[in-house]
Amino acid sequence: MANPVLPSSGVLSPLGLDSVRLLPGFWGDRAALNREVTIAHCQEWEEREGWIGNFRGERPRRGREFSDSEIYKLLEAMAWADHPGLPALAQTVAQAQEGDGYLNTRWSGSRYTDFEWGHELYCYGHLIQAGVARLRMHGEDQLTRVAVRAADHVCRRFMEGTETCGHPVIEMALVELYRVTGAERYLEMARRFVERRGLPALADIPFGRAYYQDDQPVRQAQVFRGHVVRALYLASGVVDVAVETGDQELLKAVEFQWERTVARRTHLTGGMGSRHADESYGEDWELPPDRAYNETCASIASIMLAHRLLLATGDVRYADLAERTLYNMLATGVALDGRSFFYANPLQVRVPAVPLEGVNHAAEGGLRSPWFDVSCCPNNIARTLASLPAYVAGAARDGIVIHHLTPSEIRHDGLAVRVETGYPWTGSVSVRVLEDGQGRIGLRVPAWATDATLAHVPVSSQDAPLPDGPVVRPVNPGYAYVEGPWRAGDEIRLELPMRPRWTFPDRRIDALRGSAAVERGPLVYCAESVADEPPLGDLTARVDPPVEHPAGDGADGVVELEVAASIGSGGNGGWPYGPAGAHGGGADVRLRLVPYHRWGNRGPATMRVWLPTI
Ligand SMILES: [Zn+2]
Secondary structure: OOOOOOOOOOEEEEOOOOOOOEEHHHHHHHHHHHHHHHHHHHHHHHOOOOOHHHHHOOOOOOOEEEEEHHHHHHHHHHHHHHHOOHHHHHHHHOOOOOOOOOOOOOOOOOOOOOOOOOOOHHHHHHHHHHHOOOOOOOOOOHHHHHHHHHHHHHHHHHOOOOOOOOOOOOHHHHHHHHHHOOOHHHHHHHHHHHHHOOOOOOOOHHHOHHHHOOOOOOOOOOOOOEHHHHHHHHHHHHHHEEEEEEEHHHHHHHHHHHHHHHOOOOOOOOOOOEEEEEEOOOOOOOOOOOOOOHHHHHHHHHHHHHHHHHHHOOOHHHHHHHHHHHHHHHHHHHHOOOOOOOOOOEEEEOOOOOOOEEEEOOOOOOOOOOOOOOOOOHHHHHHHOOHHHHHHHEEEEEEEEEEEOOOEEEOOOOEEEEEEOOOOOOEEEEEEEEEEEEOEEEEEEEEOOEEEEEEOOHHHOOOEEEEEEEEOOEEEEEEEEHHHHOOOEEEEEEEEEOEEEEEEOOOOOOOOOOOEEEOOEEEEEEEEEEEEOOOOEEEEEOOOOEEOOOOOOOHHHOOOOEEEEEOOOOOOOOOOOOOOOOOOOOEEEEEEEEEEHHOOOOOEEEEEEEEEEO
């Protein structure tokens, strides 16, 4: 079973790369671009920056203390993509492993002297995830042996004691290695790392121990806090430990924390993180659009966590958040040519960026960069897109459920279907049965699709005149099921309403009060201003006239929208405050909106998702 996550129990089982194949379409095209362009792009930059040379012993060592992990994320991407470059890169990595399994190009010779910032266990976590991917896609080889030796070293060194790593990820990696090998020491090691956290296990630092979730035990926490990627990687590992040990209390703790975090600490795009200094969540309702951090890796971590909670509980809300995050964060993180990336993903950019050819030394930019000093995001995108089929559908006891409506072929337990759709540009989805079979087929109707319809069209009735044709029935958000048995050629047709809609923020989100945003289907839209287009700093949108489609859709069926707005100065001169009604005015315009994930592909631009309405 070729899956990044394969729990031994749960309401749903994942269907892996051996069951789900993406076809050309929104995600299939991105996965193909990833395989053909992005993976090689990452390898070229890791070679150029010396991070691969570190494993060959080239000196001076180059890159940050955690740069080994980028090579491991890339190896995981290569494993899922069955990339021919994997064995040679694995050979390079293997030559740096020490006799007892220790492997780190930064800390060799002074090992385990800095648990707060050293990232040694973090690097192992990514190495082990790459090894698990290779084991499941290919079977044992040099990479998997390196990963297992490192994991065994970790178990020997850390099974007793109180130490853990400042950056989680080893926890979920060890559980997955347990799942694929059956060796219980890996699960026990993961469980101990989870339980040690918050006792506390790490030193206090200027950001506070909440930065690395060491301020309180995970069972007592009420919300995700601190560094977002750390928080979500830890929570993913906690779910894995809870599922494998049958610890319902632990699972419930994460569900509770997720619920409050989604309700109070999540941006409209699904992005998480409001503070740049420590890449952290910030407080409840602290969701500023221009200062949003929303690291691309945080969105990937959120998708990983939502996937685990979905498998454990079957609760559709996890798939809904995953969809929001996939279309508005993962898709935004990489340029349409697959060669540049966003690290931070704010919802407003006030000043057009200056194009950058080389390495971006900051996380910010306003334009996608080909590479970063800290290049977690490009490699994380690569491994996620390479394993994306595993997130599309799941198996229940009595059939399959399709979480993400994207062109694909799904085969499981005698059921075989092909999903055809122009989603997210159109709301028409066809699921065609390819072979005679049994079992029910479930389709996720997204939470925003409040008047969707579904029709079961047996092959025998497809040429029948009305009124003997298919019965069309309304379906509510959630999973809509159609029962078998099936004959080859049977079809399920789902129609989702794709009217654009205005979305308003909770009044407690101070930074957004008086604003509104436009969504259509799963997509968040934004205003974008390039070159000599009118700037976006002084505009007011009107929410009473309907959002319109301008004539014709763009390339590849891309849908752009228009709203009524006024642009121009309404200020009162030298002081930006005054009595009610002192500000406003400006010239009426039609404001063009583009899908947020496409912004920044036309050169330097300003952008905003939230539009002032008063
Ligand atoms: Zn990142």
